[in-house]
Amino acid sequence: MSITKATMQAGIKRLAMAMEHDFEMLNTIDGALGDGDLGVTMTRGMRLVAQASDQLPDDLGMALLACAQAFTKSSGSSYGTLMATGLMAMAKEVKGQTSIDISQISPLVALARDAMMKRGKAELGGKTVLDSLDALCQATKGINDPDELAKAAVNSVQQALDDMRDKPATIGRARIFAQKSIGMDDPGMVAMQQIIIALADR
Amino acid sequence: MSITKATMQAGIKRLAMAMEHDFEMLNTIDGALGDGDLGVTMTRGMRLVAQASDQLPDDLGMALLACAQAFTKSSGSSYGTLMATGLMAMAKEVKGQTSIDISQISPLVALARDAMMKRGKAELGGKTVLDSLDALCQATKGINDPDELAKAAVNSVQQALDDMRDKPATIGRARIFAQKSIGMDDPGMVAMQQIIIALADR
Amino acid sequence: MKKILNNPNDYVDEMLQGLIAAHPEYYRLHGDSGKVIARAEPGKSGKVGVISGGGSGHLPVFTGYVGTGLLDACAIGDVFASPSAEQIADTIRAADQGAGVLRLYGNYGGDLMNFDMAGDLVEFEDIKCTTVVLADDVASASFEEREKRRGVAGMVYAFKIAGAAAEAGHNLEAVTKVAQKAADACHSIGVALSSCTVPQAGKPTFDIGEDEMEMGMGIHGEPGVWRGKLRQADEIADEMLDRLLADKPLVSGDRISFMVNSLGATPPEELYILFRNVKKRFEELNVQIVMPLVGRYATSMEMSGASFTLIKLDDELESHLKEPADCAFWKV
C-alpha cells in the first residue's frame, strides 16, 4: 500500500480538525510549564496547511515542502519550527515521487527526527517530541500492513509518554521547572500523540 | 514696653521648642488635605533660626532678615516662603531700630499680611494664614499693655480658626479638596496659632 | 513600596549625585545647596539665561533639560516640592551671562512664590529677570480661566523653543516673548492608570482600582475629570484628542507638534499604539505633525499613564523647535 496526494489531503483534513479540537487542551498543558501557546501554534499552522491542501502539487516532496512553509510562516514558536524542520527533511527525500510506500514511513520519520535533533541541539531521552518520533520510528520499522502500521504508530507514542512521564524536563521553557515537571507529560509529546492518532485515523 | 534683641532671642527659643513639639500634629493636619510637610517646614526653619539666634545683630531689622533667610534657605514649601516674606516686610520697616515698641506690633503684622497677600496672590477670607494675621492685626491695634496684648493675640487666632472652620479651602493644595475641607481647620492657621501661643508665652 | 532607594530623605541628593557622575559632560552642581544644576559648559557671555525648577520626581523634567539650546540651570526641590527661594536665586546667578534671565516654570503655588521671591533676592545684584509660567493642562481649568491651569509636559516645548531663541542670541525681551508664545500654544491632558509613591511618604499617593483609569489627572495625583473602567487605547486617545481640539480648534493646513508622553511605567509600546491613532486623526484633519515626540519626556516616577501635548506652530516656533539641542535625555 502507498501514500498519494489524495491520501495526504485526507490526512491533512483530519489533522486540521483534530488540532482545532485540541486547541484548549494543548494550550493548557503547555501553559503549566511553558508559555501556553502550543494549541495556537498547531491550529495556526494546520489552518494554513489546510488552505494550501486543494492546490497541492502531485510531487509529494513539493507537497511536504508546502506544508513545512505553512509552519515557518505562521509561527516562530519552537514546535512550529521543529515541525517545519522535520517536514523539510522528509520533503527532500521524497522529491520527485508521486507516491510513498508505507514501508518508507519509518526511515522518513528517522530523517525528520535527526534533522530536528540537529535544529534543536537536543538529544534523545530528554523528554521532548524527539522521543515520540524515535519510538514511532522504531515501532513502525519493517511493517507493510497499513492497519498494523496504524496500530503500532498509535501505541508507540502512548508508550513514549508513559516512558518519559517521570523524568524531568531538560529542554525548552519547561527546563527551568525541571523538578515540577516530573510526573507531567511533555506538551510536545502530547501534541505528537494527537497528530499520530489523527493521521492514523484512530 | 518694647522688644529688644534679648526679647527676640527668648521668643525664638520658645518658638523653636514649640515647633519640635508640634512636628507630628502639623504634618498630620497638613496631610489630611495637602502634602503633610508643614511640621517639617516649621521645624527645619526654626532650627536654622535658633542656630543663628546667638549671633543676631542688634539692629532688629537685620535680625528679622536673618530669620527670613533661614526660611528661604531651609524649604521651598508655601508656608516657609510666606513666613520669609512676612519677616522680610517687617525687617524693612524696623531697619536701624534696636528696639520695637509693642504698639508697633499691629502695624508690623499688617505689613507682613499685605506682603504675603501679594506674594501668594490671595485674598482675605480664603481660609489661610492671612486670616489669622488679619485677626491678629485687628485685635492688637492700639494695645500698649503687654499682658493684655498677649491675651488679645492668642484669642484672635483662635477666633479666626472658629470663624473659618466651616468655609471651604480656596488656596493652595487644599483647594482641590474644597468640599472635604469644610469643617476642618486650615493647617497654616493652626501653625500660626501655635506660633502666637509660643511667642506670647501662654 | 516597589522602589530602589536608600534613605528616602536622600532620594533627591543621591539621584543628583548619580546624574552628575554619569553625565559630567552635561551637568555640574552649582553653589552649595546640592540642588542647583548648571550646564557643565556655561552659555557664552551675553547670552540670555533660561532657567527652570520645581519638584523632583519628573525626570527628564526639570534637571534633565539643562543643556545646549535648552536650559542654562535648574533648581530642584524634594520630590514634588518646590525648591527654596534661595536655591532659585542661586540658579539665576548660575545662568546669568550679563543679559538677564528668563524664569520658565510650571504653574504651582509654591513655585510661583519661590521664583518671585528669588527675583527679589537677586534684584539688588542687578540681574534682570522675566517670567513665563506654563499652564497647559486643559483638564485643570476652563479656557476662560487658563491662568489657573497646572503646568505639565508642555514645559518641554517651552524649554526647547526658549532655549533655541536664547542660543540664537536674542535679547531677554525677545526670548521672553517667544517663550510666552510657546507656552500659550501648548495644550495638554493626561490619563493615569496607577499611582506613584513619594519616597518619603512610602505609600502610593492615591488608590485606584485594578481595572480603573482617571481622565485628566494631574502629574502629582491631582483629581481629574472622571474616573472609570479602563477603556481601549483608541477610545482613550480619541477622548484626549477631542478635549485638546475643543480647547484649540485646528483647521486644514495647520502645522503642529505633538507629544505622546509616558508618565513613567507605561512602556513605549503603548505610546506607539496611542500615536498610531493620533496620526490617523490628524491626517483626517489635514494637519501636519512636525517632529512628533513619543517617549518619556515628563514623568511622575513609576506612575502608569500617558499625556498628550499639542502645540500649534507658526514659522518662528517651528524653526526654534527644529534647531539643535543637546542634553543627556534629548538630542535634536
Next chain:
Amino acid sequence: MKKILNNPNDYVDEMLQGLIAAHPEYYRLHGDSGKVIARAEPGKSGKVGVISGGGSGHLPVFTGYVGTGLLDACAIGDVFASPSAEQIADTIRAADQGAGVLRLYGNYGGDLMNFDMAGDLVEFEDIKCTTVVLADDVASASFEEREKRRGVAGMVYAFKIAGAAAEAGHNLEAVTKVAQKAADACHSIGVALSSCTVPQAGKPTFDIGEDEMEMGMGIHGEPGVWRGKLRQADEIADEMLDRLLADKPLVSGDRISFMVNSLGATPPEELYILFRNVKKRFEELNVQIVMPLVGRYATSMEMSGASFTLIKLDDELESHLKEPADCAFWKV
C-alpha cells in the same frame, strides 16, 4: 491589567504601525509580514548587513536599534515570542547589500532554531550569513557553562559595536569577529521588583510580594538566584556588582563601559541612585567607566527592576563604541 491597548492580539502590529508613523525617517516596514523593520535609508552597497530579532515587549530592543551605525533590519515576534523563520529570512534579505549578513541575537531556544532555519531558507539565494549569539546573563548559568546563559541587555553593546564595524566597511568575517568579541566581553545581571503583563495573557507573568525582590531574574520572568525582602539600593548594587566582578575580575587601569538599565517602570531617578554607588565602587578599583549608559535600553514593558551590564573594553571595542550612531532611541 494596567495597559493601554486595543485588542491584545493587535498589540505588536499596532505598536509597529505607530513606531513607523512617528519615525519614518528611521524605520520602514519591509515585506508583507508586517513584522520586519528595516532602515528607512538602506546601508550603502557593499556594507555588511547586521540584523537582529526576537520577541516584542523589550523596546528599544530590538526594533528600536535599527539605524545608522546599528542594525540594518530586525524581525519582531509577538510579545516574548520568537519571530518566524520566514520573517527572519525576509530580514536577512532586507539587510543584504551583497557583503553578507551577521545574525546577532539573544540566546533563546526558539530564536536559535528560527535564525538557523532562516539561514537555510536564504542559502540558495547566495546570501552568506554568520551568527553571534548573546549569552551575557551571569545569573542564568555558571561561567563554565557560559553558552547556556540567556541573552539580555549586553545585546545593546553588541549592536553598537557590530554596527560601527559594519558602517566602517569591514568585511563579514571581521564584523563577526568583533561582534563575538563584544558579546564575550559582556556580563549582565538583573533584579526584578514586579512583573509585567503579556497582553494576550492578561495577567502578570509572576506573583511577587509587595516587599519582595528577586535577584537574577530573567527578562521574561525566568527564575533568579534568590527571592527575598527588598533591600536598600546600595546593597542591591553591591551584590549585583560583586556577582559581575566574580564573573569578570578587573584590575586597576582597566577600561569598561557600564549600563544601568531600567526594566521599564523603575524611573531614571532610581537608576541614578544605583549608578552613584557603581561609580564609587569602580573609582575604588581604579577602573575607568567609558560612556556609561543609564536609562531604558532593554526593557520588559512595565516590569519594575533594573539590570547592570559590564563590558570590558580594549582599544578596538572602545573606538567602535564611541563611533556615531543614530536611531530614534539612542544617538551617539
